[in-house]
Amino acid sequence: MDRRNLITVTLLLSALAFNPLLAREKESYSVSQLQRTSISEAIASRLHKKGLEEEVAVKVAQSMVKDDMRFTLMVENLLSQCEILDQDDVLEYLSKEALFRKKVALDDYGQLVNMASKLKHASLDETVLHKLHAVAKLNKALSV
Numbered sequence: 001m002d003r004r005n006l007i008t009v010t011l012l013l014s015a016l017a018f019n020p021l022l023a024r025e026k027e028s029y030s031v032s033q034l035q036r037t038s039i040s041e042a043i044a045s046r047l048h049k050k051g052l053e054e055e056v057a058v059k060v061a062q063s064m065v066k067d068d069m070r071f072t073l074m075v076e077n078l079l080s081q082c083e084i085l086d087q088d089d090v091l092e093y094l095s096k097e098a099l100f101r102k103k104v105a106l107d108d109y110g111q112l113v114n115m116a117s118k119l120k121h122a123s124l125d126e127t128v129l130h131k132l133h134a135v136a137k138l139n140k141a142l143s144v
Helices: 002-035 039-049 054-064 068-081 087-099 109-120 126-143
Strands: none
Touching (some): 039 054, 039 068, 054 087, 068 087
């Protein structure tokens, strides 16, 4: 009888110990999958929430983003290199630019600086400017 209780307690404790580890692993996977959604879909979703019809929002987003995979990689480069920029803020900026049918070139240093300063409502320091320059170079290599 004591042996059965020992086995039961051991199984219960191991399940309690390993369950949070498995939950964290699954959570990090879902976050990375969330970031892998296409940028045009995210922009279209935001435009639809702002009141555009779904079909029109998709067309507007697709007209802004010609090559979705390349544009998604460019946005991921920007977000990974510049920690001061938030994914939601960048997507909001991109959706606003798409709404007004403005072209956004993520391989242009001047446009990246303009976007970052508009999002942060402040002047940018030298380290951020160097990071944005590196992102522009990296994104330009992607666009060739």
